Amino acid sequence: MLGEMLIRETTEKDWDQIWPIFRQIVAAGDTYGYDVDIKEDDARSSWMQKPPGGTFVALDDRGHIVGTATVHPNQGGNGSHVANGSYMVSPARAGQGVGRALGEYSIDWARTHGYRAMQFNAVVETNERAVALWMSLGFEILTTVPAAFNHPDLGYVGLHIMHRTL
Numbered sequence: 001m002l003g004e005m006l007i008r009e010t011t012e013k014d015w016d017q018i019w020p021i022f023r024q025i026v027a028a029g030d031t032y033g034y035d036v037d038i039k040e041d042d043a044r045s046s047w048m049q050k051p052p053g054g055t056f057v058a059l060d061d062r063g064h065i066v067g068t069a070t071v072h073p074n075q076g077g078n079g080s081h082v083a084n085g086s087y088m089v090s091p092a093r094a095g096q097g098v099g100r101a102l103g104e105y106s107i108d109w110a111r112t113h114g115y116r117a118m119q120f121n122a123v124v125e126t127n128e129r130a131v132a133l134w135m136s137l138g139f140e141i142l143t144t145v146p147a148a149f150n151h152p153d154l155g156y157v158g159l160h161i162m163h164r165t166l
């Protein structure tokens with residue numbers, strides 16, 4: 001397990017430590033629908049949110065970024081009270097509670113910033129760790145879009161739409 005962990009909102013300076021985590025997870029191609037060879041500028045602009053969204057980092061006891069998350073409106077206009085969230089933990093630090101801590105933080109952050117629900121549009125059904133984590137944080141699977149994700153090893157698998165009220 002990690003020792004002391006701090007979660008806070010990002011500053012622009014954090015990107016240099018976020019990018020290696022983002023690049024490694026996206027290059028694996030098994031959890032997100034980003035282009036596996038996404039350019040750094042495109043990654044930065046999609047991950048570093050502006051209000052009414054937010055981007056967060058988790059730091060270990062040496063101040064190194066070990067995970068990151070974003071919250072932003074899932075839709076515009078009259079759908080903007082539903083938040084969307086995204087999460088990436090350094091593969092070297094997976095399974096140590098960072099994802100759970102970011103999940104809890106982001107739910108609290110979304111609630112205190114006026115969002116009324118949180119929805120994940122595309123949780124790869126074979127991503128057992130993520131699905132178990134989100135279920136334990138109060139999300140339910142509303143439906144599974146069949147064969148919506150082309151997993152690099154498993155071929156076409158479903159994408160869960162997951163939801164919880166705040």
Ligand SMILES: CC(C)(COP(=O)(O)OP(=O)(O)OC[C@H]1O[C@@H](n2cnc3c(N)ncnc32)[C@H](O)[C@@H]1OP(=O)(O)O)[C@@H](O)C(=O)NCCC(=O)NCCS
Pocket residue numbers: 025031087088089090093094095096097098099100101120122123124127128129130132133136
């Ligand atoms: C999914 C992810 C965010 C989880 O973060 P993490 O720090 O590895 O997860 P945690 O250590 O907080 O574990 C959370 C829960 O996952 C579950 N879990 C852990 N390892 C698991 C495994 N091998 N199989 C199934 N469930 C597992 C447990 O329920 C655990 O709960 P616990 O706290 O009761 O032990 C992280 O692994 C990640 O970034 N993966 C790649 C990107 C990704 O998939 N993002 C989410 C897309 S929806």
